[in-house]
Amino acid sequence: MIELRDIYKIYSDGDGEIRALDGISLQIDQGEFVAIVGQSGSGKSTCMNIIGCLDTPTSGSYHLNGIDVSTMNEIELSHIRNQTLGFIFQQYNLLPKLNLLENVELPLIYRGMPQKEREEKAKVALERVGLLDRAKKMPSQLSGGQQQRVSIARALAGDPPVILADEP
Incomplete structure (x- = not known):
């Protein structure tokens, strides 16, 4: 279902680069419950953002249900998010003007x-x-x-x- 292979996410901070993810690989099969744990700054949120198609890796491949999403454009990613993923965020992100x-x-x-x-x-x-x-x-x-x-x-x-x- 979810397969990350050799995923890198590198940010430039002006003084150099920050490797938020440094070659991680992960496979999650249907029906599995997985917790990603680690210290602050260890790349958990970056990993979740890539799994959630909210961000793309610098390099590596990400397959979701057999589809390579690591090279999709924003419109394609939006469609994948809407059809395949449900998000529960720390911030509830409820729209205040909607019931x-x-x-x-x-x-x-x-x-x-x-x-x-x-x-x-x-x-x-x-x-x-x-x-x-x-x-x-x-x-x-x-x-x-x-x-x-x-x-x-x-x-x-x-x-x-x-x-x-x-x-x-």
Whole structure:
């Protein structure tokens, strides 16, 4: 499902280069749960950003479901993110002017899913996290823990084959 081969990510900082990832290889098969752990500055976030198609490696190859995503352009990466990945970030990234149901529906809108279907999927996801009764509330009306559960519902609503969670 996920295969990173000899991945490098090198940044230039003016004084030289920073090797955020230095030739890492990783394989994650369907159904596996994997935790990436390490000290601050060890490249965990960079690795997650590459796995999540939010960044591209300087060199090496990344295959997701057999597709080489390491050379895709931004539009192609956006499509892969929307169809294949569910994200749970430390920051909940809820849109303050949208109610909970609309926040959960948002990635499904980008998929082009019909309104009735996406609303049903969003309701099911909110029910799974115990917040269906608050679907019409605004994010500011919730506790931090409830907002986090909405972000989890949003990640699960489209039934993505891969969930990436950054310290949820």
